[in-house]
Amino acid sequence: MNLLPTLTEPRHFVLWERALFAALAGASAYGFWRRFGPILGRILQSKKDPDFRLFPITKRVRDFVWEVLLEAKVIRERPLAGVAHALVFWAFCVFALVTLNHCAAILGLGFLDPAGRVGRIYFAVAALFAIACAVAIACLFVRRFFVQPQWLGRLSWESGLIALLIFMLMATYLAAFFVAAPAGAVRALWWAHTLALLAFLPLIPHTKHLHLVLSPFSVFLSRGGFAQIPPLRGDEDFGLVAGKDLTRLVSLQAYSCVECGRCMEHCPANATGKQLNPKEIVLGLRGYLDEFGPASEEPLLGKYASQQAAFECTTCGACEFQCPVGIEHVPILVGLRRGAVNTGAWDDAYGAKLFLALEKGSNALGLSTTERDKFVEKNALSIFDGTQEYCLWLGCMGAYDPHGREIVLALVRIMRHLGTSFGVLRKEKCSGDPVRRLGNDFLFQQLAEANLDAMVQNRVKKIVSICPHCVRTIQEDWKEFGTPPEVEHHSEFLAKFASQLPSFQSQQKIVFHDPCYLGRYRNAYNEPRQVAALAGELVEAPRSRERSFCCGAGGGLAFLGEERGERVSHVRAAELAATGAEVIAAACPFCNTMFRDALAARGGGAPELMDIAQIAARRLPERNAG
Amino acid sequence: MKIVVAIKQVPNRDAPVRIAAGGKWIDESDLEWAMNEPDAHALEEALQLKEQHGGEVIVVSAGPERVAATIREALAKGADRGLHIVSDDLGARDALGVARLLAAVIKPENPDLVLTGLQSEDLGLGQTGVILAELLGLPHATLILHVEKTDAGLKVKRELEEGWFQSIDMSLPALLTMQSGGNKLRYATLMGIKRAKSKEMRAVSAAELGIELAPVVTLEQISAPKKQKSTQILSGSAKEAAAALVEKLKTEARVL
Numbered sequence: 068m069n070l071l072p073t074l075t076e077p078r079h080f081v082l083w084e085r086a087l088f089a090a091l092a093g094a095s096a097y098g099f100w101r102r103f104g105p106i107l108g109r110i111l112q113s114k115k116d117p118d119f120r121l122f123p124i125t126k127r128v129r130d131f132v133w134e135v136l137l138e139a140k141v142i143r144e145r146p147l148a149g150v151a152h153a154l155v156f157w158a159f160c161v162f163a164l165v166t167l168n169h170c171a172a173i174l175g176l177g178f179l180d181p182a183g184r185v186g187r188i189y190f191a192v193a194a195l196f197a198i199a200c201a202v203a204i205a206c207l208f209v210r211r212f213f214v215q216p217q218w219l220g221r222l223s224w225e226s227g228l229i230a231l232l233i234f235m236l237m238a239t240y241l242a243a244f245f246v247a248a249p250a251g252a253v254r255a256l257w258w259a260h261t262l263a264l265l266a267f268l269p270l271i272p273h274t275k276h277l278h279l280v281l282s283p284f285s286v287f288l289s290r291g292g293f294a295q296i297p298p299l300r301g302d303e304d305f306g307l308v309a310g311k312d313l314t315r316l317v318s319l320q321a322y323s324c325v326e327c328g329r330c331m332e333h334c335p336a337n338a339t340g341k342q343l344n345p346k347e348i349v350l351g352l353r354g355y356l357d358e359f360g361p362a363s364e365e366p367l368l369g370k371y372a373s374q375q376a377a378f379e380c381t382t383c384g385a386c387e388f389q390c391p392v393g394i395e396h397v398p399i400l401v402g403l404r405r406g407a408v409n410t411g412a413w414d415d416a417y418g419a420k421l422f423l424a425l426e427k428g429s430n431a432l433g434l435s436t437t438e439r440d441k442f443v444e445k446n447a448l449s450i451f452d453g454t455q456e457y458c459l460w461l462g463c464m465g466a467y468d469p470h471g472r473e474i475v476l477a478l479v480r481i482m483r484h485l486g487t488s489f490g491v492l493r494k495e496k497c498s499g500d501p502v503r504r505l506g507n508d509f510l511f512q513q514l515a516e517a518n519l520d521a522m523v524q525n526r527v528k529k530i531v532s533i534c535p536h537c538v539r540t541i542q543e544d545w546k547e548f549g550t551p552p553e554v555e556h557h558s559e560f561l562a563k564f565a566s567q568l569p570s571f572q573s574q575q576k577i578v579f580h581d582p583c584y585l586g587r588y589r590n591a592y593n594e595p596r597q598v599a600a601l602a603g604e605l606v607e608a609p610r611s612r613e614r615s616f617c618c619g620a621g622g623g624l625a626f627l628g629e630e631r632g633e634r635v636s637h638v639r640a641a642e643l644a645a646t647g648a649e650v651i652a653a654a655c656p657f658c659n660t661m662f663r664d665a666l667a668a669r670g671g672g673a674p675e676l677m678d679i680a681q682i683a684a685r686r687l688p689e690r691n692a693g
Numbered sequence: 694m695k696i697v698v699a700i701k702q703v704p705n706r707d708a709p710v711r712i713a714a715g716g717k718w719i720d721e722s723d724l725e726w727a728m729n730e731p732d733a734h735a736l737e738e739a740l741q742l743k744e745q746h747g748g749e750v751i752v753v754s755a756g757p758e759r760v761a762a763t764i765r766e767a768l769a770k771g772a773d774r775g776l777h778i779v780s781d782d783l784g785a786r787d788a789l790g791v792a793r794l795l796a797a798v799i800k801p802e803n804p805d806l807v808l809t810g811l812q813s814e815d816l817g818l819g820q821t822g823v824i825l826a827e828l829l830g831l832p833h834a835t836l837i838l839h840v841e842k843t844d845a846g847l848k849v850k851r852e853l854e855e856g857w858f859q860s861i862d863m864s865l866p867a868l869l870t871m872q873s874g875g876n877k878l879r880y881a882t883l884m885g886i887k888r889a890k891s892k893e894m895r896a897v898s899a900a901e902l903g904i905e906l907a908p909v910v911t912l913e914q915i916s917a918p919k920k921q922k923s924t925q926i927l928s929g930s931a932k933e934a935a936a937a938l939v940e941k942l943k944t945e946a947r948v949l
Contacts, residue, residue, distance in 0.1 A: 302887050409883035422880035427727050428707055436707040509883040 072244045074181040074190045077254045080173045088173050091265050098269025103280070106272060106322055113318040113361040114311065117300040118290070131287045134391065141391045144329060148210060151203040155233065158200030159279075161193050165240070166264060169257075194241060201237040204230050218328025220346075225274040232270070235263040278325040278392055285323035286393035288316060293588060294384045294397035298547050299405070299508060306405025306506060310355060310363030317402070318361060320394040321352035330386030330396060335617040335639075336379045340632030343379040345386040345396045348372055352399070368403060374413065377403040381635065382504045382622035383583040388613060401622075404506030413506075417628045421501060425510050429496045430463040431626060436494070439466040443491055446476060451490030453526035457482070457560075458552070459489045460532040460541070463497050464656035470663060471656040474533045477684035478557050484687050485564050489531070492521055500536040501623035503544050512548060519549040530554045533680060535584035535655045536621070556585060558654050561683055562594035568601055569686040575603035577682070578648035578674075580639070580662070581615035582655035598679040599652040602686075606646050616642065620657035640665035643674070650675045652682055694748035694842070694865075696739040697804040698772070699795050699825065700732040702756050702763040703815040716914045718784045728763050731810025735871040737878050738840055739808050740771045746842050749773045751802060755794050757781045761894070768889035769881050775894035778902065787910040788820040795821070796828035797902040804866060806847075811836055811870040822870035833868040834861055838875030850875075 080088075121127075134140045138156055142149035168179040179186040208230040211219060239260035246252050271279055290297065297314075299306065307313065313321075330345035331337050337344050351371035359365045368374045377400055386396040407413040424433035439461070443450075451458045459479070464471030482489050499514035518541075521527075530552050532538050538556045545551040561568070579599045585591050592612045596605055610616045619625075619635030640662050643651045651666075651674050653659045659678055666673040704710060705725040713720040728736075739750045752767040754760050755778035764775040778794050780786075786794075799807060807829065812819035826833035838858070839850040846864040852872050853859055925941075927934040942949045 299883075305884050411879065411882040411884065416877065419877065419880050423878055426881055427705060437709075507880070507883075509881055509886050 071187050071191045072194070073187065073247075074194075074240075074243050075247045075253050076172055076177070076181055076243070077250065077257050080175075085173055088170075088261065091262075092170070095265035095268045099272055102269070103272035103277075106277070109356050109361050110315055110318045110322065113313050113315045116290075116297065116314040116316050118297045119288075119316065126291055127287050130289075130291075130393075131283070134286050134393070135283050144389055144391070148207065151206050151210075154196075154199045154203040155207070158193075158196040158203075158237070161196045162236075162240075164189065165193050169260065169264070173261075190244075194244060197237040197240050201234055201241070204233045204237070208234075216328070218332045220326060220328060223274070225270065229267070229270060229274065229276055232263050232267045236260060236267070239263065275324070275326045278323055281319060281323040282325065282392035285316075285319050288319065289393040290316065290395055290398070292543070294382065294387055294395070296398050296401050296503065296544065299409075305409035306407075306508070307367055307399070307402035308406035308410060309366055310359050310361050312367075312402075312406065313352065313356070313361050316395075317352065317399060318356060320392075320399075321349055321356060323392045324349045324353065324394060325392055326350070327391065329389035329391065330394075333385035333389050333614065333616075335381055335383055335385070335619060335635045338616075339630075339635050339638055341376075341379045341630070342373060343376040345380075345400070348376065348396065348399060348403075349394055366406075368407060368412075372403065374403075374407055377407070378413070378415070378418075378505075378627070379624075379631070380404075380622050381583070381617045381619055381624050383617035384587045385583075385614070385617070388587050401504060401506055404504075405508060406506070408506040409508055415627065417626060418505060418623075421505075421623070421626045422507055422510060425497055425502060425514065429494070430467055431497045431501050432463050432467045434467045439495070442466060442472060446479065448479065449490045450493050451525055451527065455488040455490040457487060457489040457529050457531045458522075458525070458527040459491050460498075460530045460534075460537055460554075461491055461495060462532055462534040462537040462656070464660070465533050466495065468656060468660065470659055471533070474656055474659065474678040474680050477678065477680040478531075478533055478561075480684045480687055481561065481564075481568065481680065485567060487564075492525060492527075494521065496521075498534075498537040498540040499544065500540040501626055503540060504621065505623035511544070515545045515548045519545060519551065522552055527552045531557055531560045533557045533656060533678070535582045535589065536657065539584045539588050556589065556591060556594075556654070557680055558585065558591060558595035558598055561598045561679065565597050565601065568598075568683050570601040571686055573603040575650060576606050576646075576648040577603045577650045577652050578606050578608055578643050578646045579611075579652045579654075579679075580608065580618070580643055580658055581612055582653070582658050583615065583617050583621055585654055586615050587613060595652070595654045595679050598683050602682045603650065606648050608643055608646055610642065618655075618658040618661040620661045625657050625661070634665065636661035636665040637668065640669065640673075644669065648674055650677055650682070652677060652679050654679050694742060694746050694806060695751070695802065695804045696742060696748060696806045696808060697751045697753055697799050697802055698732070698736050698739045698767070699799070699807065699809040699822070700736065700752055700754045700763060700767060701729040701810070701813050701815075701821075702726050702754060702760045703729045703813055706814065710917075712915060712917065716916070717912055718915065726759055726763065728766060729810050729813050729815075731812060731814075731871055731873045733810075733878055734873050734875060735808040735810050735869075736767055736770065736772065737876045738871055739806075740879070741876065742806070742840060742842060743771075748805075751776060751804070753795055753798055754778070755780050755791060755899075756783050761896075764894060765889055766881060768892045768894070769885035770879055771885065772892075774892060777894060777896040778899060779896050780899040782899075784912070785908065787908045787912075788818050789824055789909055790904070790907075792821050792824035792828055793904045794899055794902060795825050797904055798897060799825070800829060806865060807831065807868040809868070809870050811872050819870075822868065826868035829868065831866055831868045832863060833870070834863060835870045836872045837869045838872050840869065 138153035141152055168177055171177050179189060181190060211226055239256050243256050246256055271277060328346055334345050355371040380400045382397055384397050421431060429436050461475060465475040496514050496517050499511040502510040535556055538554050541551050542554045577599050579596050616639050617635055618639055662676050666676055705727045708724045711720040743750050750772045751774045752764055752772045753776045754764050761777055764777055768775055776798050778798060809822035823833060834849055834851055836852045837849045838852050841848040849861050851859040851861055927937045
């Protein structure tokens with residue numbers, strides 16, 4: 068016990084010291100509240116989230132423990148900086164008691180005796196954390212001011228000051244173990260620690276360090292579902308049009324942003340020279356709230372966010388997946404689009420063409436439904452009548468796009484080989500994915516309702532589809548208007564029957580590209596790999612699984628024509644080709660079509676592009692053909 | 694400017710058209726319905742004129758109950774009022790009969806401008822608008838792509854054959870039949886749909902208007918066109934064949 072070092076505190080405080088402390092503490096608290104009070108006010112004055120449910124609470128608690136207390140997400144996505152950050156955070160947690168005791172001591176209310184058993188052990192443990200924290204904050208300082216990762220944005224003097232204060236807090240705490248006399252020095256150390264503490268407090272709400280206070284709440288209270296688009300409520304809700312449409316969750320998230328730039332680092336639009344920067348979108352909302360407040364009629368798309376940027380999002384969700392403080396970027400970006408489209412403010416020739424095609428017709432490609440009928444007839448696809456096990460959902464790409472059709476036919480061959488009964492709907496409308504992500508709620512509701520009707524009429528219980536966008540939209544987004552049937556992506560279907568499919572040992576190297584809507588949106592990473600591995604040896608792209616880089620087609624962007632800057636699909640195709648794989652395996656007809664164009668633009672020597680269904684069907688006996 | 698737009702609801706282009714028993718009309722049981730495309734352009738022109746110069750846009754359509762959906766669509770896109778002439782026997786009326794119905798409700802409105810599509814996508818008679826002008830006693834111009842309001846009245850751009858256009862100055866009131874493609878159509882919005890709920894839509898029956906059903910032209914029979922496929926092999930070098938193909942696409946297929 069006596070081996071533990073002892074912390075030395077001043078024994079007595081004189082009256083003027085107590086008065087000075089009270090005055091400084093009051094000033095510090097005032098400095099904190101003067102900024103934090105209005106922020107809290109703006110969050111609480113925002114519109115209530117109509118769909119918010121606290122329960123089931125288990126997932127919230129789990130996320131809170133994993134992401135906040137254990138810092139697992141911060142560490143996993145940026146290990147070095149993440150561990151350094153975690154050490155600072157954990158030290159803060161341990162210091163909560165130390166700091167409380169420190170301030171109580173001057174009022175004669177100290178509850179941890181440095182000489183006592185409990186106090187000794189606690190202070191010693193805190194000292195270990197203090198050492199770790201001091202080293203960590205020094206490293207983070209070097210990273211911030213010397214390494215200067217571009218994602219962190221402009222240098223700010225506040226960051227330096229905060230780092231310095233944290234370092235001072237730790238140093239003055241540790242020094243108190245070594246300075247036992249004279250009393251003047253002990254007293255000076257105590258005051259130095261106190262002053263650092265009182266200077267730190269008002270800085271919190273004035274800087275990105277506000278996340279210390281808000282991020283535990285933003286993580287705990289987030290909607291929970293990945294990229295979940297909230298329902299609109301009432302006759303005057305058209306999405307995020309003006310400040311009055313910002314909900315409490317959105318405002319809380321806007322103020323929680325820690326400006327780490329992970330969202331920006333992983334954003335395909337940002338990486339290819341477009342205007343969109345998800346971090347600036349969130350900080351833009353914060354700027355808007357500071358200037359106009361949450362009741363304003365001032366349009367959100369204007370001074371603080373551009374319409375162009377909002378419509379450059381592929382809804383790949385990399386930003387939201389990466390965010391360590393629970394900000395849900397996709398509902399925010401889709402919300403801004405909803406505001407623009409639902410009020411008619413978005414004027415885009417391609418967008419209008421897509422919308423008009425779906426107002427009148429059945430598919431996003433704007434083709435005649437007779438084209439689908441011919442395809443169904445020519446390939447003798449039976450019509451679903453309620454007796455078959457699966458309803459094979461063709462989707463716009465599967466029914467009308469030549470390459471999408473090939474994927475469907477490959478799946479059909481496999482299903483016939485396996486003896487699985489299936490049928491296609493006589494009539495099928497677009498699932499509504501592109502209009503949902505582009506923010507056209509009128510069209511989305513029409514399509515979802517018409518399709519849900521068809522599901523009931525045809526007694527559909529289970530759907531299988533080659534399109535992750537349809538799968539997601541049917542399973543999650545249709546819920547707003549009814550109860551969708553169970554949906555499987557073909558990778559999940561094929562993985563179930565992988566043992567019954569012909570595999571062949573091959574030296575062929577295959578790289579699998581994770582589609583955003585299958586990976587991040589649906590957590591299906593292993594199933595498609597299991598299928599692709601039937602035909603060769605899998606290699607991984609530098610960015611794969613959760614970190615997969617979008618093909619550029621999502622969010623309705625496949626229909627919006629030429630993009631500004633570099634093409635997302637070209638960047639990704641180059642990355643996949645650079646793995647040296649002979650085959651690029653895709654599992655989404657949109658990724659497929661994007662890469663087909665991108666690889667064609669690369670010219671000769673490009674790897675072969677195949678859907679996993681085509682890979683699995685390649686070695687099927689010929690008699691099953693057609 | 695007070696503008697009336699006459700709109701027809703037609704079977705969706707994709708709809709499987711089958712001839713009904715009796716051979717005098719199509720089987721409507723499996724059809725989806727949409728706004729006639731040239732009428733959609735007429736509506737768009739009216740909305741743009743209103744946005745530039747103020748005024749009111751009134752939509753008129755004749756047909757059975759289902760036509761109300763198309764009128765609501767027009768209201769959702771920005772029209773101010775709807776007039777529905779409820780009539781279940783539109784198929785038995787000729788262009789004059791339909792024009793008389795339309796004229797009966799349009800005349801009391803005293804509009805400055807009446808717009809119609811140049812023809813319907815289903816029957817394609819191209820007469821209703823012109824007859825309507827006669828019944829209303831208004832000057833008219835057909836095949837209009839673009840309308841500009843001037844101090845004296847209107848300046849309109851009219852499409853002629855082979856890429857020629859005619860520019861005409863007209864006085865108001867007038868009637869124009871609009872060609873497709875002259876303007877960019879707007880998409881329907883959630884806000885428009887919600888606002889349309891509170892807009893006035895008046896229904897009158899054909900009987901109330903007192904228009905006698907005495908067709909000048911009677912429909913005897915309808916039949917599907919015979920399908921014909923012919924293949925032509927274009928000879929010569931690739932360059933010559935390509936030139937010949939472009940010529941054929943321009944003059945015969947008229948897709949270029």
